[in-house]
Amino acid sequence: MTVKIRTLRHLSKEGILGIWENRLMSLASIGTIVLCLIILGVSFTLASNVDYILSQIESNVGITAYIDDSVKEDEITTLKTKLEAIPNVSGVTYVSKDDAFLTFTDDSNLENIMKQFEKDNPLPASFEITMVDLEEQERVIESLEQYDELEISYFQAEAPMLVQLNDSIRYISMIIIISLILVGIILMSNTIKLTVYIRRREINIMKYIGATDWFIRAPFIIEGISIGLIGGIIPIFALWGAYSWVLKVVNSRFTVMIESIKLQSTADILSAFTPMSLIIGVGIGAIGSIISIRKHLKV
Amino acid sequence: MISLQNVSKTYPNGTRAMKNVSLNIKKGDFVFVVGSSGSGKSTLIKMLLKEEDPTSGKIIVNNKDITKLKRKQVPYLRREIGTVFQDFRLLPNKTVYDNVAFAMQVVEANPKEIRRAVPVTLGLVGIAKKFKCYPHQLSGGEQQRVALARAIVNDSPILIADEPTGNLDPETAWEIMKLLQDINKRGVTVVMATHEKEIVDTLRKRVIEIDNGVVIRDSCEGGYDCED
Ligand SMILES: Nc1ncnc2c1ncn2[C@@H]1O[C@H](COP(=O)(O)OP(=O)(O)O)[C@@H](O)[C@H]1O
Ligand SMILES: [Mg+2]
Numbered sequence: 001m002t003v004k005i006r007t008l009r010h011l012s013k014e015g016i017l018g019i020w021e022n023r024l025m026s027l028a029s030i031g032t033i034v035l036c037l038i039i040l041g042v043s044f045t046l047a048s049n050v051d052y053i054l055s056q057i058e059s060n061v062g063i064t065a066y067i068d069d070s071v072k073e074d075e076i077t078t079l080k081t082k083l084e085a086i087p088n089v090s091g092v093t094y095v096s097k098d099d100a101f102l103t104f105t106d107d108s109n110l111e112n113i114m115k116q117f118e119k120d121n122p123l124p125a126s127f128e129i130t131m132v133d134l135e136e137q138e139r140v141i142e143s144l145e146q147y148d149e150l151e152i153s154y155f156q157a158e159a160p161m162l163v164q165l166n167d168s169i170r171y172i173s174m175i176i177i178i179s180l181i182l183v184g185i186i187l188m189s190n191t192i193k194l195t196v197y198i199r200r201r202e203i204n205i206m207k208y209i210g211a212t213d214w215f216i217r218a219p220f221i222i223e224g225i226s227i228g229l230i231g232g233i234i235p236i237f238a239l240w241g242a243y244s245w246v247l248k249v250v251n252s253r254f255t256v257m258i259e260s261i262k263l264q265s266t267a268d269i270l271s272a273f274t275p276m277s278l279i280i281g282v283g284i285g286a287i288g289s290i291i292s293i294r295k296h297l298k299v
Numbered sequence: 300m301i302s303l304q305n306v307s308k309t310y311p312n313g314t315r316a317m318k319n320v321s322l323n324i325k326k327g328d329f330v331f332v333v334g335s336s337g338s339g340k341s342t343l344i345k346m347l348l349k350e351e352d353p354t355s356g357k358i359i360v361n362n363k364d365i366t367k368l369k370r371k372q373v374p375y376l377r378r379e380i381g382t383v384f385q386d387f388r389l390l391p392n393k394t395v396y397d398n399v400a401f402a403m404q405v406v407e408a409n410p411k412e413i414r415r416a417v418p419v420t421l422g423l424v425g426i427a428k429k430f431k432c433y434p435h436q437l438s439g440g441e442q443q444r445v446a447l448a449r450a451i452v453n454d455s456p457i458l459i460a461d462e463p464t465g466n467l468d469p470e471t472a473w474e475i476m477k478l479l480q481d482i483n484k485r486g487v488t489v490v491m492a493t494h495e496k497e498i499v500d501t502l503r504k505r506v507i508e509i510d511n512g513v514v515i516r517d518s519c520e521g522g523y524d525c526e527d
Contacts, residue, residue, distance in 0.1 A: 007407050205388050208348070209449070210378035211405040213371070 011215070015222025018195045025191035026227055032187050033231025033284055034238075036180030037277045041239040043173030044276070045269055050166040052264050062091075062130040063140065063154040069124065071149050076125070079147070083127060086143045088136045093128040097121050124151075135163050181284060188227065188288025189295070192220050196292065221289045228285020232278040236270065243269055300326040300457065300488050301347065306356030308342055308512075316342040317353070318512040324490060326456070329483045331499050332492040334509035340492035343509070344461050347490070348380060349373050361456065378406055381450030381458040381487075385465035387442040389434040395421065395445050396430040402449045420448045424478055440471035447478055451487065458482060460491040464498065476502065 019026045071079065076094060083092045095103075100123040127150075131140055137154065144152050196203065206216050244266050301324040308317035316339045324330050332340050345351040346358055349365050358365050361379050368376060389398050396417055403413045421427040424444040434442055443463060450458055460479065464472035476498055483489045493499065499506055508516035 006410060007404070010404055201388075202390055205390060206405060207374075208377060208382050208388065209402045209405045210374045210376075212374045215405060 007215070008218075011218040012222050014219035016226055018199070018219060018223040019226060021198055022191060022195045025187075025194050026223075029184070029187045029191045029227050029285075029288070030231045030234075032180065032184045033228060033281050034234045036177060036184050036284075037232060037235035037281060038238055039173065039180060040177050040280070041235050041273055041277065043169055043177070044273060045239065045243060045264070047166060047169050047173070048269065048272070049264050050169065053261055054163070054166065056261050062128055063137070063144065063152060065127040065129060065144055065147075066124040066151040066153065067126060068149040068151070071125075079149075080127065083129060083144070086140055088132050088140055089129055090132045091128075091130040093130075095126045095128060097123055097125045100124070100126065181280065184231075184284040185288045185291065188224055188284055189292035191227065192224055192289045192292035193295070195220060195223060217293050220293050221286065224285040224289025224292075225282055226285070228281040228283065228288075229278070230281075231284070232281020235277050235281075236274050239273055240266065240270055300324055300328070300361065301490065302357075302359040303343075304357040304359070306346065306353045306358060308339075308346065308351065309354045316512050317346070319356070320509075320512070320514050321356075322507060322514060322517060324488060326488055327483070327486055329480070329489045329504045330491070331502075331504055331506045332490060332509060333494060333496075333499055333506055335494060338509045339512040340494075340509060341461055342512075344459055344490070344492055347459060348382065349376055378453060379455055379457060381453070381455040383443065383446050383450050383458070383460040383463045385462040387434070387439070387446045387466075389442055389445055389449075391434050393433070394430065395426060395432050395434075395437070398434070398445055399448045399452050402452050406453055408453070416452055417448075420452045421445075423451075423481075424448045438471070439467050440474060443467065443471075443475050444478065447475070447482070451482055455487070457488045457490070460489070462493055463491065464493065464495060469497075472498065 065083070067076070067079075080092050080094055083089060098121070101121045129140070129144075131137060141152055141154060144150055203216055247263060247266060250263060303320050303322050306317055306320045307315070309315050320343070332343060334340050342351065346353055347360060347365075349368060353366060356366075360376065363376070365376055390401065393401060399417045399420060400413050403416065408416075418427060418430070421430055424447050426441055426444040426448065429437060429441065434445070437445070443466075446463075458479070463479070464475055467475060472495070479489055479491065480502070506516065506518045507514055508518075
């Protein structure tokens with residue numbers, strides 16, 4: 001294609017002029033794209049934080065396997081190696097009877113009670129098992145249950161609940177986002193349709209002068225892409241502002257409560273969301289305008 | 300330059316606007332296409348611009364059979380033909396200068412060349428002083444001058460005018476006719492559709508008269524050689 005830079009510049013000017021000539025519809029399209037991307041941004045932020053928190057919990061919360069007193073000290077190492085070989089197990093820590101007793105007596109409330117048992121420690125030795133993926137906890141437990149000498153204890157409810165919450169957020173936001181992308185494309189193509197209508201005389205004149213299809217169509221595609229770009233940039237700044245504020249509030253009020261759990265940094269969220277927002281915004285703009293031109297601009 | 304061979308046109312609604320028309324127009328000719336309203340003048344012109352395709356027959360423009368032209372090639376046909384219409388068809392949001400320059404931008408002309416050619420052409424049609432005006436600030440005659448400038452600025456070898464004086468008072472019409480003759484003298488082949496008898500009778504040019512889609516007269520005035 002032998003398109004010259006100045007032609008491109010001229011066409012861009014025409015395209016951007018189109019946004020202004022048709023500002024009400026342009027605003028509606030930008031608004032829809034912004035809304036769509038903000039919802040995407042919020043659900044993405046939620047999901048990635050739930051993921052992040054889950055990964056932190058996963059490394060903390062695990063399965064405790066109490067070892068029957070009948071198991072001898074020298075069998076422990078072999079058992080430990082076997083457990084480590086179970087898929088999805090990321091770590092196995094041995095807690096001896098003495099360790100368990102020490103942990104208990106650390107608690108001042110229990111100190112007196114525990115003193116009575118000093119001679120005969122009733123606490124069992126155990127393995128603290130951590131997993132790579134909390135979602136796969138069931139399988140690990142099934143494997144563990146095959147060992148009669150072990151008694152398994154784990155958080156049955158929490159893990160699936162967190163996973164489920166994360167999945168629900170994903171599904172719901174996915175549905176909302178897809179519908180909004182469709183609405184965005186439809187509104188976009190209507191905006192372009194209106195610009196085509198406003199400019200029908202001009203388009204006709206251009207045809208008589210001998211303008212190529214490309215020359216006539218380009219401004220409309222540029223208009224669409226520009227609208228998409230504006231619609232893609234705004235949510236980035238909105239999310240930036242909102243998330244920084246949320247982090248500030250969370251960090252100042254809830255630090256004590258959730259000391260060990262961190263939220264994603266603003267930079268992490270933005271570095272993932274920025275390309276997403278721009279690509280989807282520009283994509284809606286481009287697709288919407290191309291659909292519209294195909295339907296309404298018979299050159 | 301332009302040749303119609305057994306051209307017929309039936310519109311989708313069944314109107315037979317052109318019936319087996321054959322004619323030749325040579326390079327440098329000035330031809331009037333006359334006939335009452337509805338006789339088929341505009342249909343002929345639309346077919347020359349490939350805005351409409353003939354139902355049957357062949358149309359040759361500049362040695363090319365335009366009935367065989369692909370859609371993508373149509374813009375290049377139209378660059379060979381300058382057009383002027385009764386309703387001027389200027390871009391309302393562009394100045395006189397920009398309207399004419401736009402025709403050159405469309406064909407991706409050099410900006411230097413645009414800056415040179417536009418004022419010269421505006422001077423040629425006598426509207427140079429008003430280059431900053433917008434179409435709505437001009438009289439009909441002035442707007443038609445701008446349209447003429449736009450039609451010739453790319454040095455197209457053919458100029459087609461469909462009732463160019465239709466919206467003008469007689470005096471202004473004559474000014475436009477004078478310009479059209481000037482343009483023709485510079486070597487441009489001019490085809491003008493009109494139903495104004497006075498103009499046609501005064502300017503002793505070749506006249507092709509159409510009635511009901513049939514050529515009923517093809518005259519050559521003043522020893523004008525019209526057959527190839
Ligand atoms: N797009 C069209 N569809 C159907 N009939 C048409 C169309 N354009 C013109 N006609 C008919 O074709 C005939 C010739 O029209 P036209 O070429 O415009 O005549 P003129 O320009 O000489 O007034 C008329 O009967 C007109 O009604
Ligand atoms: Mg007509």
